[in-house]
Amino acid sequence: xxxxxxxxxxxxxxxxxxxxxxxxxxxxxxxxxxxxxxxxxxxxxxxxxxxxxxxxxxxxxxxxxxxxxxxxxxxxxxxxxxxxxxxxxxxxxxxxxxxxxxxxxxxxxxxxxxxxxxxxxxxxxxxxxxxxxxxxxxxxxxxxxxxxxxxxxxxxxxxxxxxxxxxxxxxxxxxxxxxxxxxxxxxxxxxxxxxxxxxxxxxxxxxxxxxxxxxxxxxxxxxxxxxxxxxxxxxxxxxxxxxxxxxxxxxxxxxxxxxxxxxxxxxxxxxxxxxxxxxxxxxxxxxxxxxxxxxxxxxxxxxxxxxxxxxxxxxxxxxxxxxxxxxxxxxxxxxxxxxxxxxxxxxxxxxxxxxxxxxxxxxxxxxxxxxxxxxxxxxxxxxxxxxxxxxxxxxxxxxxxxxxxxxxxxxx
Amino acid sequence: xxxxxxxxxxxxxxxxxxxxxxxxxxxxxxxxxxxxxxxxxxxxxxxxxxxxxxxxxxxxxxxxxxxxxxxxxxxxxxxxxxxxxxxxxxxxxxxxxxxxxxxxxxxxxxxxxxxxxxxxxxxxxxxxxxxxxxxxxxxxxxxxxxxxxxxxxxxxxxxxxxxxxxxxxxxxxxxxxxxxxxxxxxxxxxxxxxxxxxxxxxxxxxxxxxxxxxxxxxxxxxxxxxxxxxxxxxxxxxxxxxxxxxxxxxxxxxxxxxxxxxxxxxxxxxxxxxxxxxxxxxxxxxxxxxxxxxxxxxxxxxxxxxxxxxxxxxxxxxxxxxxxxxxxxxxxxxxxxxxxxxxxxxxxxxxxxxxxxxxxxxxxxxxxxxxxxxxxxxxxxxxxxxxxxxxxxxxxxxxxxxxxxxxxxxxx
Numbered sequence: 138x139x140x141x142x143x144x145x146x147x148x149x150x151x152x153x154x155x156x157x158x159x160x161x162x163x164x165x166x167x168x169x170x171x172x173x174x175x176x177x178x179x180x181x182x183x184x185x186x187x188x189x190x191x192x193x194x195x196x197x198x199x200x201x202x203x204x205x206x207x208x209x210x211x212x213x214x215x216x217x218x219x220x221x222x223x224x225x226x227x228x229x230x231x232x233x234x235x236x237x238x239x240x241x242x243x244x245x246x247x248x249x250x251x252x253x254x255x256x257x258x259x260x261x262x263x264x265x266x267x268x269x270x271x272x273x274x275x276x277x278x279x280x281x282x283x284x285x286x287x288x289x290x291x292x293x294x295x296x297x298x299x300x301x302x303x304x305x306x307x308x309x310x311x312x313x314x315x316x317x318x319x320x321x322x323x324x325x326x327x328x329x330x331x332x333x334x335x336x337x338x339x340x341x342x343x344x345x346x347x348x349x350x351x352x353x354x355x356x357x358x359x360x361x362x363x364x365x366x367x368x369x370x371x372x373x374x375x376x377x378x379x380x381x382x383x384x385x386x387x388x389x390x391x392x393x394x395x396x397x398x399x400x401x402x403x404x405x406x407x408x409x410x411x412x413x414x415x416x417x418x419x420x421x422x423x424x425x426x427x428x429x430x431x432x433x434x435x436x437x438x439x440x441x442x443x444x445x446x447x448x449x450x451x452x453x454x455x456x457x458x459x460x461x462x463x464x465x466x467x468x469x470x471x472x473x474x475x476x477x478x479x480x481x482x483x484x485x486x487x488x489x490x491x492x493x494x495x496x497x498x499x500x501x502x503x504x505x506x507x508x509x510x511x512x513x514x515x516x517x518x519x520x521x522x523x524x525x526x527x528x529x530x531x532x533x534x535x536x537x538x539x540x541x542x543x544x545x546x547x548x549x
Numbered sequence: 550x551x552x553x554x555x556x557x558x559x560x561x562x563x564x565x566x567x568x569x570x571x572x573x574x575x576x577x578x579x580x581x582x583x584x585x586x587x588x589x590x591x592x593x594x595x596x597x598x599x600x601x602x603x604x605x606x607x608x609x610x611x612x613x614x615x616x617x618x619x620x621x622x623x624x625x626x627x628x629x630x631x632x633x634x635x636x637x638x639x640x641x642x643x644x645x646x647x648x649x650x651x652x653x654x655x656x657x658x659x660x661x662x663x664x665x666x667x668x669x670x671x672x673x674x675x676x677x678x679x680x681x682x683x684x685x686x687x688x689x690x691x692x693x694x695x696x697x698x699x700x701x702x703x704x705x706x707x708x709x710x711x712x713x714x715x716x717x718x719x720x721x722x723x724x725x726x727x728x729x730x731x732x733x734x735x736x737x738x739x740x741x742x743x744x745x746x747x748x749x750x751x752x753x754x755x756x757x758x759x760x761x762x763x764x765x766x767x768x769x770x771x772x773x774x775x776x777x778x779x780x781x782x783x784x785x786x787x788x789x790x791x792x793x794x795x796x797x798x799x800x801x802x803x804x805x806x807x808x809x810x811x812x813x814x815x816x817x818x819x820x821x822x823x824x825x826x827x828x829x830x831x832x833x834x835x836x837x838x839x840x841x842x843x844x845x846x847x848x849x850x851x852x853x854x855x856x857x858x859x860x861x862x863x864x865x866x867x868x869x870x871x872x873x874x875x876x877x878x879x880x881x882x883x884x885x886x887x888x889x890x891x892x893x894x895x896x897x898x899x900x901x902x903x904x905x906x907x908x909x910x911x912x913x914x915x916x917x918x919x920x921x922x923x924x925x926x927x928x929x930x931x932x933x934x935x936x937x938x939x940x941x942x943x944x945x946x947x948x949x950x951x952x953x954x955x956x957x958x959x960x961x
Contacts, residue, residue, distance in 0.1 A: 153602065153606055156606065157606065190565065190629065191628070193565040194565055194568065194569065194629050194636060195635070195636035197636070198632050199632055199635050201642075201643075202629075202631045202632040202635070202643060203632075205624060205627065205628035205631070205645075206624070206625050206629065209621035209624045209625050212617060212618070212620070212624075213599070213602070213618050213621050215617065216614040216615070216617035216618035217606050217618065219614045219617070220606045220607050220610050220614040223611050223614070224606060224607035224609070231613075231617050233617075233694070236693075236694075257692075280669075282645070
């Protein structure tokens, strides 16, 4: 018996019938003897609808007013969920971000949580109520309503778990756990029973959109145990927690895949101090995220630079590079969109040799050309031609003995 | 140059294009040199939609959670209006009820405003910003979100006007003022340039749904000058203010009309102490509003009772009465739906004799049977057969010299 924080995302509260199902799940948890705090997102595509409404008024929405309109989305969800619970005779109370004491930085659109003044939540818990907190939102010191940006509801859930010293934080979502790779690509993908924070971070960054990296980082810092599981099934989910020694035996935990990637190459840049900064500063100023970066010197005079950006940013990034042609004095720049990124991830990698070499051998043996390679302590990523992307995932998943015996049935 | 409070109701902000028009109107007021505070309702039928959503979840919505969901309606409007103004280069800021310092009683669904802590509004006004306040909502002492019930946005506007000592309070709506009667019935209805608070109260109660009685009462107490006018035309509206002596020359200001009325008669009730209370307590408990009441004794033993309720409540009211047949020991009860209420209203009535007599004569001369009569200091109401209802309005409007020379064109 303890305190459990449950987070339900937009698809889990997509309509009234789903909200009722969530209420049943919460009721069940209460009946098992736990005290429950629920963090909910806005219903389904409500956030998108509110954004569209704002863009009907102006092409340049003030961020403050955007936050003002967006936070109504979660406020609707919490009221409906709380009313559903009371309809089932489960005492409950809903709180907006500011009512729940979620104090944020004084920024709109992307504020970080500074602190949670948790007295009000604690009091309601002590009164035997299920507390329902609006995700994604908080209040600044100036009593302004601010949103937490992407992954905001996950982050709210983890922060509330930490502040209330709750026993665990359940991320209830439309998948039933974290898989060794995307089951839509590899039918033999395996659901992981446990994954470390660092592995999860690499997974999330690489495109597994189940759990936002911000939330994982926050959970890691505060030692919050996360459980990722399906909103609507009782299947065991995946625990995300500090890695333990046993787990390290498994060298590679998963294979991640990302098609939203383009490669840009800049050839023969004059090798001057500050040349690299010029490239990446200008991209950062244009709000373009750079992912993989590979640099190779060509003698002392020039170097080649290759990096990846999102597919939608490729043209814009190229324009920015071309504008600096004189300044950087490079010979030629070009970009390639038909590429995909395949990564193997595993906390055990760091203590095992030959893991990366095996990846390269496997791809090589299958005549799949590696166009870029980057490595970290728990991840090796390869850029491959788009047409071989999914095939690469399959053969790597198999090569690292991740396949299950039976096909995975995808269900929520 | 002063502070003007402008209130725009749901139909005035019904969609994005209307919100933009409201923004233009506000901008125009700013350009005329006034500082503006805007109070807005939820967009069009948004409140109804939110109520329906809640009823999909439960037949007995908790009032607290109903307020939680309803207040999002105005929060959406204020954000969109503020963004519209900024798009037009008019500095602005939106505030929810709690941000605007609107302190209410600790009741949900129907809280009254206790106080407005107006520092935050004042500061933003001093910074040269248009302040946009969510109508219909406030915060209790316990930091709970509460709605103000029917007429809430009008009430917010009047309360803000009083708290900020603003020069006037404009109620911008879908009619261009208060008319001497319904122009749809009497084409020669006259737009009043001025009407007293008391007359407005009688008008509003009798069905002129332009301005809520609560707001009128509050305006009367605080001496707030109201101006009712169209949201989308520059026509002169109607001022609602303390009656002045000149105005008293006009004996009857308007003729009100209401078809949503049924008559119930209970004959030969045993004349015991508490008999009246039994009838009206039981109706009140069933949430049935009683309007006109007429009682006549029949000797010492029994009395007749007649009263009116809304058409939709007639059957239910009859059932309640019939259930008490034994208890009250009456002879017979019946109801009549085909009736309508016609009222003449005028603050000057109190000092003029023969006003009521003239009404009865006029109706009598036209062979219109009066089925019930009630009077107050500034109002006389007659229940007439429904088929003669509109005709009664016309002939009374004419008899009291209220007709204009030209037909009134109804436009917003």
